[in-house]
Amino acid sequence: MKHLIHTLNKAFDHRVRLGVMAVLMANEVVSFTELKEALDLTDGNLASHVAALEKAGYVAVSKQFVGKKPNTTYAASAEGKEAFQAHLLALEKLLRSGS
Amino acid sequence: MMKPTVDPLAQLTEIRTIMERSSRFISLSGLSGVGAGLVALAGAGIGHWYLRGEYGPGGFLHLLESTASERLRLLPFLVLLAGGMVVAALVVACFFTIRRARAAGQQLWGALAQRLALSLAIPLVAGGVFCLALYWQGATSLVVPGLLVFYGLALLNASKYTLDEIRWLGLTQIVLGLVTIALPGAGLLMFALGFGLGHIGYGLLMYSRYER
Incomplete structure (x- = not known):
């Protein structure tokens, strides 16, 4: 049992990060506001978790300006998609062995 | 917050819910479909009655x-009737969907609803213009099939952003449209069947599945 738990990705060891990745798997490109609304979070909370995912290389961030307003959009990187799929697989394995 | 012991089932369920909620506009109400269907039936009735008044019993055939x-x-009568039906159907559909989104707490005019509206509107506007051209050029028997097929394609296109039933409603309209090509005389009837009963049927189905 114990070794299976260790196959779970540490970067996804939080429900906000899982949520962010889930949204980015289902949608190609998502703005900060959309992400915030989809997960029902505050700015600060979301920003810190997205930063962690960005640092891990799982989320690609791009900043543009729409007129004078900054608009930040997020997308899952290829690496991030792969890691998330692996995480889901590990969860499923855990589920099957656990019951 | 997550405890150190992982509950994989809860995690998987939550991930699935988030993926679903963030990529689909799920507040679409079945009653919107029923309302739009009733509008279509009323419109078909008005058209039938008007054409009979103009040309006698074989109104539509004429x-x-x-x-x-x-x-x-x-043309003015038909454009007015079609425009009136679109506006009335939209008003009714928006009314029930707004009501449902409020009750469910889903954001109404967010990115999802906009994507849904755009993916519906592009094939629909193209179809409307195309069918107007068919009428103008005298290919009158292809107008109803064209409306049904283009509307079906619009629904099919929009269905990836909303409930799955919309895909089936779209496919139904496409099939009805293609059948109508072979039965031009039944055009008005097929119009009532597709836009009227089709909407009402799928609307009731969606209502009983999600809103009771």
């Missing part, structure tokens, strides 16, 4: 073989 000047004379 329209299929009408001359260019007759078609021109009927």
Whole structure:
């Protein structure tokens, strides 16, 4: 049992990060506001978790300006998609062995 | 917050819910479909009644073989009727969907609803213009099939952003449209069947599945 738990990705060891990745798997490109609304979070909370995912290389961030307003959009990187799929697989394995 | 012991089932369920909620506009109400269907039935009825008044019992059949000047004379009535039906159906559909989104707490005019509206509107506007051209050029018997097929394609296109039933409603309209090509005389009836009963049927199905 114990070794299976260790196959779970540490970067996804939080429900906000899982949520962010889930949204980015289902949608190609998502703005900060959309992400915030989809997960029902505050700015600060979301920003810190997205930063962690960005640092891990799982989320690609791009900043543009729409007129004078900054608009930040997020997308899952290829690496991030792969890691998330692996995480889901590990969860499923855990589920099957656990019951 | 997550405890150190992982509950994989809860995690998987939550991930699935988030993916679903963030990529689909799920507040679409079945009653919107029922309302739009009733509008379509009323519209088909008005059209039938008007054409009978103009040409006698074979009203719609006469329209299929009408001359260019007759078609021109009927155009304002048909455009007004079609426009009125679109507006009335939209108002009814928005009313029930707004009500449902409020009750469910889903954001109404967010990125999802906009994507849904755009993916519906592009094939729909193209289809509307195309069918107007068919009428104008005298291919009157292809107008109803065209409306059904283009509307079906619009629904099919929009269905990836909303409930799965919309895909089936779209496919139903496409099939009805293609069948109508072979049955031009039944055009008005097929219009009532597709836009009227089709909407009502799928609307009731969606209502009983998600809103009770």
